[in-house]
Amino acid sequence: MRRALAALLIAVLPVAAPADDLRGTGDLGIVIERTTGSVLIVDTTERAAIVRVEGLGDLSHASAVFSPDQRYAYVFGRDGGLTKLDLLTGTIAARIVQAGNSIGGAISDDGLLVAVSNYEPGGVRVFDAGTLEPVADIPAEWDGGLSKTVGLVDAPGRRFVFTLWDAGETWIADFSGEGAPVVTRIGGIGANPYDGLITGDGRLYIAGLFGEDGLTALDLWQERPAPRRILDGYGRGEEPLPVYKMPHLEGWALAAGRFALPAVGRHEVLWVDAVTLEEAGRTATHGQPVFAVARPGGRQVWVNFAHPRNDTVQVIDTLSGEIVHTLTPGPAVLHMEFTPRGHEVWVSVRDADRVDIYDAATFEKLGEIAAETPSGIFFTARAHRTGL
Amino acid sequence: MRSLALLALPALMAGQALADAPDADRLLRLVHQDCGSCHGMTLKGGLGPDLRRETLADWDAEGLAWVILDGVPGTAMPPWRGLVTEAEARWIADYLLTGEKP
Ligand code: HEC
Numbered sequence: 001m002r003r004a005l006a007a008l009l010i011a012v013l014p015v016a017a018p019a020d021d022l023r024g025t026g027d028l029g030i031v032i033e034r035t036t037g038s039v040l041i042v043d044t045t046e047r048a049a050i051v052r053v054e055g056l057g058d059l060s061h062a063s064a065v066f067s068p069d070q071r072y073a074y075v076f077g078r079d080g081g082l083t084k085l086d087l088l089t090g091t092i093a094a095r096i097v098q099a100g101n102s103i104g105g106a107i108s109d110d111g112l113l114v115a116v117s118n119y120e121p122g123g124v125r126v127f128d129a130g131t132l133e134p135v136a137d138i139p140a141e142w143d144g145g146l147s148k149t150v151g152l153v154d155a156p157g158r159r160f161v162f163t164l165w166d167a168g169e170t171w172i173a174d175f176s177g178e179g180a181p182v183v184t185r186i187g188g189i190g191a192n193p194y195d196g197l198i199t200g201d202g203r204l205y206i207a208g209l210f211g212e213d214g215l216t217a218l219d220l221w222q223e224r225p226a227p228r229r230i231l232d233g234y235g236r237g238e239e240p241l242p243v244y245k246m247p248h249l250e251g252w253a254l255a256a257g258r259f260a261l262p263a264v265g266r267h268e269v270l271w272v273d274a275v276t277l278e279e280a281g282r283t284a285t286h287g288q289p290v291f292a293v294a295r296p297g298g299r300q301v302w303v304n305f306a307h308p309r310n311d312t313v314q315v316i317d318t319l320s321g322e323i324v325h326t327l328t329p330g331p332a333v334l335h336m337e338f339t340p341r342g343h344e345v346w347v348s349v350r351d352a353d354r355v356d357i358y359d360a361a362t363f364e365k366l367g368e369i370a371a372e373t374p375s376g377i378f379f380t381a382r383a384h385r386t387g388l
Numbered sequence: 389m390r391s392l393a394l395l396a397l398p399a400l401m402a403g404q405a406l407a408d409a410p411d412a413d414r415l416l417r418l419v420h421q422d423c424g425s426c427h428g429m430t431l432k433g434g435l436g437p438d439l440r441r442e443t444l445a446d447w448d449a450e451g452l453a454w455v456i457l458d459g460v461p462g463t464a465m466p467p468w469r470g471l472v473t474e475a476e477a478r479w480i481a482d483y484l485l486t487g488e489k490p
Binding site: 165194307 | 459471
């Protein structure tokens with residue numbers, strides 16, 4: 001037996017790549033370069049860019065998800081482009097333009113389906129993750145025509161959940177059976193939901209509302225999830241401040257039993273008890289929060305801000321709810337991404353054409369990478385997290 | 389980026405002659421990057437509507453400048469008064485209508 005194995009090994013080895021050329025992808029990631037339609041493939045261990053890949057179209061507001069083997073990134077462009085990027089070879093493995101105007105996507109729990117949320121035509125389209133061949137088209141039909149869709153996430157059991165900006169509904173598309181997906185429509189979500197998040201256990205879906213003071217939670221473990229309004233009237237009837245950039249709930253923070261969520265039209269981060277869903281405090285911030293992202297483990301929450309206060313990042317201590325550090329990386333901080341265990345954080349500084357790398361515990365700047373108008377930063381560890 | 393830098397040069401020179409003339413570099417970036425976060429970097433639309441010249445055919449510069457300054461109440465279009473001056477709003481309106489720097 002052993003001899004047979006040895007013989008097999010000898011037969012196999014010569015065709016395998018030399019050991020120097022082999023590498024894993026668990027510490028890789030991508031940085032979106034929004035103006036040039038290019039992407040940097042980066043190595044988080046080396047704190048360096050490996051290669052720039054061009055030709056991905058309009059990448060303003062682009063985001064990405066990863067295949068379960070962490071080899072491929074699926075990049076969702078603004079112009080409806082869906083690009084499958086091979087991180088090992090630094091090449092485009094497949095690319096389609098599937099709609100006119102898009103806003104993010106998701107990959108199913110089994111890694112076989114990629115879904116894209118579209119503004120134009122409003123709805124969700126689903127593709128084969130291997131070939132990018134179309135699998136399903138779910139137009140977001142309502143009384144007013146087709147609704148823009150937002151907050152598209154994957155949920156356990158080969159499901160996608162997304163929300164209709166115009167219609168105030170959340171839809172659950174279940175692909176666990178044969179053939180066409182089973183779509184469950186849940187109304188009464190509220191006025192102009194702008195984004196949605198799903199908790200890491202796949203249980204709660206929360207839609208943030210622009211047109212109303214509050215958010216709406218759905219318990220996806222229920223047979224028929226019923227909308228539950230949370231943080232209702234958090235603006236306390238005060239005139240909201242102008243919002244120059246919509247907050248994002250992707251990258252939502254669950255820290256020490258509380259969610260940190262960006263307020264809309266107020267310079268605050270709102271805390272919600274993860275069990276009771278009641279308000280559990282507020283932290284006054286430097287500006288309108290855009291992302292409130294928990295350091296993995298939840299010890300701190302990092303927050304960036306909307307124009308014109310977007311040169312600053314604040315760090316909130318989870319236990320006290322106090323701001324413990326304020327950084328000013330530079331003009332137009334658009335995104336923050338933590339290394340998988342949270343020891344470092346990468347920050348894109350769009351108008352400085354730079355990505356800064358900080359020690360997440362000491363806030364010391366460890367390095368920087370040159371990038372053309374960088375926006376989203378996405379590390380492969382997302383492949384193994386529901387909702388990312 | 390490079391083309392933006394080139395565009396900025398004449399603006400800087402003009403700036404010397406006319407102290408309070410709108411800063412073209414800043415405004416171009418504002419329109420494509422910051423208005424772009426809702427209207428798309430190429431202005432063909434996103435959460436907010438298409439702002440390309442063809443779709444704005446029914447607008448005049450003055451009306452556009454007012455929308456920019458005051459926003460559209462009850463919608464996600466915020467008022468920009470305080471962040472841009474009336475002259476800058478007019479500059480943006482002319483830029484949107486002609487597709488060229490005024
Ligand atoms: C936070 C999102 C957001 C930002 C940022 C934003 N807009 Fe808007 N804008 C909207 C929305 C939404 C509408 C549609 C309002 C409505 O329903 O009438 C709109 C409408 C407009 C209109 C009217 C167009 C039409 O056909 O009715 C103009 C002009 C406009 N925006 C210009 C701008 C400019 C210039 C900027 C940057 C200085 C800007 N917007 C930034 C969301 C935004």
